[in-house]
Every structure is written in structure tokens, then in C-alpha cells.
Amino acid sequence: MSPAWGTAIDRNFLVAGIIFYLPLLPAAWLILRGVLSATPILERHAKQISPWIPVGLLAIFFTMTGLYWTFVSGAHSGDEGHYLVQAVSLHEDGDLDIRNNLENEIGAETVAEMDRAIFHISPFSKEPHWYSFHAAGLPLLLAPFVPGGAPARHLVLGLIAALAAYAAWCLCRRAGASVMASAVVLTAFFGSLYGVVYAARGLPEMLGAGLAAWLCWCVFAQKDFPWRTAVLGGFCCAFLPWAHLRFYPLALLGIIFYGVAAARAAEASRRKIARICLFLLIAIGGILFHKHVQDAMFVSGASYDVGSVLFSYPRGLLQVFTNETGLFNVFPLAVALIAAALSWPFVSPSRRWMALCPGAMFAAVWLTSCGGTNYFGGDTLGGRFLLAVMPLLLPAAAVLWDRASAPARWWLLLLALVSIALCILELIYLPQLGRSFSFPYRELPAVAPWLAGLPTPFCGPAHAIAVTALTLLALVFRNKRAAAVTVGVIIAISLAWQIVIRM
Numbered sequence: 248m249s250p251a252w253g254t255a256i257d258r259n260f261l262v263a264g265i266i267f268y269l270p271l272l273p274a275a276w277l278i279l280r281g282v283l284s285a286t287p288i289l290e291r292h293a294k295q296i297s298p299w300i301p302v303g304l305l306a307i308f309f310t311m312t313g314l315y316w317t318f319v320s321g322a323h324s325g326d327e328g329h330y331l332v333q334a335v336s337l338h339e340d341g342d343l344d345i346r347n348n349l350e351n352e353i354g355a356e357t358v359a360e361m362d363r364a365i366f367h368i369s370p371f372s373k374e375p376h377w378y379s380f381h382a383a384g385l386p387l388l389l390a391p392f393v394p395g396g397a398p399a400r401h402l403v404l405g406l407i408a409a410l411a412a413y414a415a416w417c418l419c420r421r422a423g424a425s426v427m428a429s430a431v432v433l434t435a436f437f438g439s440l441y442g443v444v445y446a447a448r449g450l451p452e453m454l455g456a457g458l459a460a461w462l463c464w465c466v467f468a469q470k471d472f473p474w475r476t477a478v479l480g481g482f483c484c485a486f487l488p489w490a491h492l493r494f495y496p497l498a499l500l501g502i503i504f505y506g507v508a509a510a511r512a513a514e515a516s517r518r519k520i521a522r523i524c525l526f527l528l529i530a531i532g533g534i535l536f537h538k539h540v541q542d543a544m545f546v547s548g549a550s551y552d553v554g555s556v557l558f559s560y561p562r563g564l565l566q567v568f569t570n571e572t573g574l575f576n577v578f579p580l581a582v583a584l585i586a587a588a589l590s591w592p593f594v595s596p597s598r599r600w601m602a603l604c605p606g607a608m609f610a611a612v613w614l615t616s617c618g619g620t621n622y623f624g625g626d627t628l629g630g631r632f633l634l635a636v637m638p639l640l641l642p643a644a645a646v647l648w649d650r651a652s653a654p655a656r657w658w659l660l661l662l663a664l665v666s667i668a669l670c671i672l673e674l675i676y677l678p679q680l681g682r683s684f685s686f687p688y689r690e691l692p693a694v695a696p697w698l699a700g701l702p703t704p705f706c707g708p709a710h711a712i713a714v715t716a717l718t719l720l721a722l723v724f725r726n727k728r729a730a731a732v733t734v735g736v737i738i739a740i741s742l743a744w745q746i747v748i749r750m
């Protein structure tokens with residue numbers, strides 16, 4: 248043991264760890280008891296509640312938290328400004344050339360003196376225009392509401408997040424999950440720091456999440472809603488590239504999965520062909536129109552060199568999850584979501600086809616968006632690029648919740664509570680944090696001394712992989728004792744790991 252053991256830093260680690268993490272253990276147990284008690288009541292009365300009531304309440308919640316974040320921390324942070332200025336340009340000028348809008352904002356001389364790269368202007372913009380690197384999908388939706396200022400903007404962002412949550416709910420129920428299981432996993436995701444922050448900010452990831460979730464629902468709901476899914480699914484495929492070039496794989500996979508599911512469906516041939524043609528007309532027509540617009544704006548047909556970004560930094564594929572500011576530390580429930588997605592095809596063989604589509608979409612975005620040097624998504628909360636596909640894993644977690652033992656359910660709630668607690672703390676300390684809210688384990692201790700030394704839940708790749716594998720076993724075990732032992736091993740290993748790396 249090194250002489251450093253027992254110093255102030257180590258004492259801070261112990262004190263902050265105990266104060267922050269220890270109360271979450273009984274809290275998870277109390278919540279589990281409450282959930283189990285309320286399950287029969289909720290299942291019995293759920294059909295009496297219109298789905299638009301929770302959607303409306305969620306939209307209000309996200310609108311209010313977004314406004315709070317904006318008025319306390321500022322109108323934008325990170326890449327948000329690059330999307331908001333496009334919305335202003337669309338509203339004021341009817342175009343995406345943002346040079347005059349920048350000049351109006353900070354002065355023509357200042358703009359002339361600064362490098363275009365500072366404003367994220369694409370070097371492929373056709374002269375004399377200044378077009379942004381960033382996609383125009385979200386600005387298109389925000390542009391009509393520019394005169395309403397921050398309240399109108401956050402109302403739109405809140406509606407986008409609420410509709411994404413509703414899509415995830417529909418997916419969970421389509422997968423066969425119970426009402427309570429679906430409610431638990433949705434609350435765990437959209438009540439977390441990860442969900443709340445991205446619902447509050449003017450970034451395209453929550454829009455992508457909603458489009459991807461609705462697209463998946465359309466793939467699996469064709470039997471019950473043949474024409475509705477053709478129109479909605481086609482629109483989702485068409486608009487995903489507008490939301491961001493990174494979402495192209497989702498659109499292409501959506502076309503494939505929708506087509507395969509339609510081909511497998513027992514349906515009159517003439518109607519099936521007409522429906523597929525309508526879907527393809529909307530989807531491919533929208534994608535081709537997007538490509539036409541891109542060719543008109545950029546000399547290369549894209550705002551950046553996509554080929555130079557792909558797999559330019561393969562380590563990012565792991566680090567996006569496991570580094571200090573990675574997804575697992577910001578949103579520890581992601582461990583359980585991934586474990587559930589991996590185990591779902593094996594514990595529910597009849598649902599393998601349904602497990603394949605979200606799994607393929609998650610893998611596609613992970614491989615194409617997180618293997619570059621900017622895998623972390625810029626100056627923002629960790630796991631940004633994966634947000635668009637994380638809700639697709641919620642059905643697997645909801646299905647596994649229904650069959651999991653009490654210890655495994657407790658473990659899922661404990662993982663969820665870490666990010667929910669971080670969210671509550673950031674909301675409380677936001678006036679002191681200001682714009683510094685993207686790295687909670689560094690920034691919260693700076694304004695809350697009692698959190699000095701607060702350890703992240705995961706201590707690197709090896710620890711994260713071990714916990715993910717053991718979480719998968721805990722979810723799969725039907726035997727309560729086996730699951731309890733597995734969860735106990737996870738906690739023991741995690742405690743030991745935290746102590747060993749500090750010795």
C-alpha cells in the first residue's frame with residue numbers, strides 16, 4: 248500500500264462515495280417495493296389513461312427544465328449555437344447561408360478577422376456562401392418559432408423529447424412488456440441526467456432518437472397499421488439524413504427492415520405491393536431530395552469528408568463507453584440496457600426478429616459515429632452520438648424486467664438512480680455550475696465541496712466489461728439466489744476495484 252493511502256484525497260473519496268452512493272442502495276429497494284405494490288393497480292387502470300396526457304406532461308417537464316437550463320446557464324453551449332443560427336437564418340432570410348447572420352450578431356469586422364472554422368463553416372461550401380457543418384433538420388423545425396424566443400424553442404424541443412418517449416413506450420408495449428416495466432425503463436431513461444440534458448438542448452440527437460424509435464415501431468406494427476406505418480416510416484427514413492448525416496445508416500436500415508417485414512407479412516399481394524411502393528416513394532424520394540440539396544450547397548455533396556472520419560480513431564469505440572466522461576459513468580443504466588439487448592434474443596426466441604432491428608441500428612450508429620477522433624461528441628455530456636439509438640434498447644430492458652428476479656430489478660434501479668441523482672444535483676447547483684455541466688464528476692465537486700473526490704461508477708474498460716457481463720447473468724438468472732449472488736459479486740468487485748486503483 249502506498250503512503251498516499253489515508254491522505255485527504257483518499258478520505259474525500261471515501262466520504263463522497265459514501266454520501267452519494269450509499270443512500271441509493273436503500274432508495275432502490277424502497278422504489279422496488281413501491282413498484283411491485285403499484286403494478287397490479289397500474290396494469291388494471293392503464294387503459295383508462297389517454298397516452299397524450301403523459302406525453303403532454305412530459306413536454307411540459309422538458310420545456311420547463313430546458314428553460315431553466317437556458318436562463319441559468321445561457322442560451323446555448325457546445326454545438327447548440329451552430330444549430331440555432333441556422334434556424335435564425337431560415338426564419339429571417341429563408342436560406343442556410345449564415346454569414347450575414349453572424350455579421351449581424353457579432354459585427355462584420357469581427358467575422359472577417361476570424362477563421363471560418365471557428366464558426367463551423369464547411370470548407371466545401373460553394374462560394375460565396377457560408378454553410379455550416381451541422382445538419383439543417385432541427386433548424387427547419389425551430390425556424391418558424393424563432394420570434395417566440397427561448398420559450399417557443401424549448402416548447403418545440405420538449406415536444407420532440409416527449410414524442411420520442413412515446414415512441415419508446417409504443418416499442419416497449421409492442422415487444423410485449425408490461426405497463427409497469429415500460430414505465431420503469433422510460434422513467435429511468437428520460438429522468439436521467441442523460442435524458443434531461445439532451446431534451447433541454449438544441450442538438451439533433453433527441454430528434455434522431457424519436458425518428459429512429461418511430462421507424463422501429465413502424466417496422467413491427469405493419470400488421471395492425473399498414474398504411475399508417477408506410478407513411479410514418481417513410482417520413483422517418485426521409486428526415487433522418489436531414490437531422491444529421493450520421494443518421495444515414497438508420498434510414499438505410501429502416502428501409503431494409505421495413506421491406507423485409509412487409510415481405511414476411513401475410514397480406515394481399517396487391518395491397519402489400521402498393522404499401523411498399525408508397526413507403527419507398529416517401530423514404531427514397533426524401534433521401535434523394537436531401538442529396539440534391541446537399542449537392543447544391545457543397546462542392547463534395549456533403550458538409551464534411553465522411554470517409555476521413557470513419558474509423559479514424561478505433562479506440563473511440565470503447566472509450567465512448569468507458570472513459571471518465573463516457574456513457575457508462577454519465578448514464579450507468581446503459582450497462583443494463585446493453586446487457587438486456589444482448590440477452591433478449593436468447594431468453595425470448597420468439598422475439599428474435601424484433602430484437603434484431605434495434606440491435607442492428609445501435610451497432611450501425613456506434614460503429615459509424617464513435618470510431619473517430621470526435622467520438623465524445625464535443626463539449627457536451629458523454630455519449631452524445633449514441634443518444635439517437637439508446638431508446639431502442641429500452642424494449643429489451645422492459646421485457647427482461649418482467650422476467651427478472653427481485654435482485655436483478657434492484658440492480659437496474661440502482662444503476663438508474665445514479666444518473667437521476669446526478670440530474671437532481673445539477674439542477675440544484677446549476678446557478679453555480681453555469682455552462683460547466685457536461686462533466687459532473689469534475690464540476691459538481693467544484694461547487695459542492697462535500698462531493699470532493701466523488702468517484703465515477705466505472706474504473707476503465709476492464710471493470711466496465713466485467714460489470715456488463717455479470718449484469719447480463721443477473722438478468723438471465725431466474726433463480727433469486729443466483730441473481731442475488733451475482734449482484735453481490737458485482738458490488739464487491741466494484742468496491743475492490745475502486746480501492747485498488749487508489750492504492
